[in-house]
Amino acid sequence: MVASSATMRPMPSFIRNSTTAGSSKAKTWTLKPSNLILPALAVLGMGFAIFTVFFKPVEAARIPATPPPRSPAEGALAAVGVVEPRSEIIQLGVELPGIVRSLNVKVGQDVTEGEVLLALDQRDIDAEIARRQAVVDSARIQAADALALYKRISNVDDTAAVSAEETEQRQYALKLADARVKEAQATLEAARTTKSRLTLTAPIPGRILELNVRPGEFVGSPSNQVLISLGDVSRLHVRAEVDEEFLTRLSTGTSAYATFRGDARKYPLSFVRSEPYVRPKQNLTSASPRVDTRVAQVVYALPEDTRTDFVGQQMDVFIGSPSEGTPK
């Protein structure tokens, strides 16, 4: 009813406009272009916001360039091991102090058993040997003389010509001369032994791993440093240090693997022995010594084809748990 009286009174301008425009639909919904600027900006802004939110660069999970040591079996014991020669490392020393005159080996050289490694100065002992040799020689001459004197009268039975006392005297003189020869020979032998103690020889066939001595240097006995390290590297062992907390989980029959740092290749290990004494941790994973636990040492043999020439290298050892391999 109210609407039907529209013609009776003036309408507010905006309603009149819309009603008159109502006849042509095109005009009802006309927007001036300037009215579209703000909505367009809003749409642009919204689009940009959504773009920055949903299309940001994805941070992919990074894969390490060099693989870190991985445990080969579920629940394997992890230990740090150090490569050592089958013979362990033999740190050779000299028996007597002196000046090194000759050095016959180089680092890394393979030596046979008994090969001379180094010799200390021997002029002194050589002179001593010569002197003692001379003593032996003179003793022998004296013994020969005593023998001749004794022989000359030993066949004479006439007691008037040669008294029994005379014979006895010459007999004892001969025995004394023989004993003097033996004494001189023994002192010569002692000097020769001393000479041999001035020469260092290889106790086993192996490789020179470390050489801290040069000709002309004085070496004391006992030496204040390792002169020569020797080891049998025909087969390498790895000495793994297992934390004492794991000892109950350790058994000799389980398989073990080791990897070199930075090399993903796994080396299967064969059990050699375990040291019965649990000692303070010594092969430290870092440089400065910080003893923080006691460890049991287990020695494993590396396979024959292990690709390393280095002893003392650290390895990450994983020892399979006892349950491993049992059928489930």
Add this chain to the structure above:
Amino acid sequence: MILNGSLNGNSMNAVALKMLLGDRAKYLGLVFGVTFATLLMAQQVSIFVGIMSRTANAITSVREADVWVMDPRVRYVDEVEPMRDVELSRVRSVPGVDWAVPFYKGLSTIRLADGLTQQVQLIGVDDVSLIGLCDDMLSGRRDAIRDPQSAIMDRNGFLFVWPEGDFQNSRTFELNDNRLRIRGVCNEKPTFLTFPILYVTYQTAMEITPPQRKKMPFIVVKARDGVTAEALATRIAHTTGLQALTAPQFRWRSINYYLERTGIPINFGITIALGAIIGAAITAQTFYIFVVENLKQFAAMKAVGVTNGQLLRMVLLQASVVGSMGYGLGMGATALFFFATKNQPALQGFQLYAQVMAGTAVSIAIIILGSILFSLRKVFRLDPAVVFRG
């Protein structure tokens, strides 16, 4: 009868839009009120989120790791309670661990060539795998860190110490009387502490930091395929007695520590609340005035038989147009701000989050609906006779 015929939805919408666009000044005021409220809320919340996530950037930077193992006393990533070295073997022996490597993190002081000192965050990454080392290299190679006396620094830290830049020129400095050289510069998300991040290998970190009985702060662990990080963390914690957290757990732990211990959340909370209140006040006030000034028109419409429901729809249309435009502009401005400042050290890594967008949308909607409710009461109670007075 002409009017009756034209009182359909479309023409009422047209009328509503015409009312809205009719007064350009009020229209702009409404839109920019909403824009301002949106911008203030979205930007402040985003910056707040950005700052808080910086406290955990040291954790998220180690993207390789699933689980972090540390001393049980550690409450956040910048707190260091070192562990025994042997714990590394123990963690490696836990079933489900694919790999575990040590990770050093601590504060140190470097002495520059000119004698000035500068505190740095020293990061020691595993020598073999370099896990935890940033990979977005701006100069140099990552491998160079393995060389003796070599270090890598983050870009922001480098520019902070040597503002002239020139990444190629390798700088030498001292750390605890050890000579180190910058061999590479990388781009890394800045951390809350802002000190330059200095990367060295773990062994180098052990050698150049003062001797202590225990030095290993963290072990980072990768879970085997098929083992969830949560399950592994629980197992490590159970087996070793150490604290093991998944990367997200540790991250939240660090963030929560800063939330609890610093005034940052309160400060930002106040700013955000003020932004919301001011934005709401501007929007509500403008909208209220808009409705009140158009009361005559509404009265006239009531007089010609427009129902309250239709009026409500008209006002809702106006409000949604204003709201969505203001929201779009505000979001665009926020996104533009973060886009323009993404390389500023102070704002690096700050960004707009989808959650912030959604939350702001809800807040803006509530503000606008609230102001509509307030002003519509007047329209609904309006006597159509008003139009005939004065």
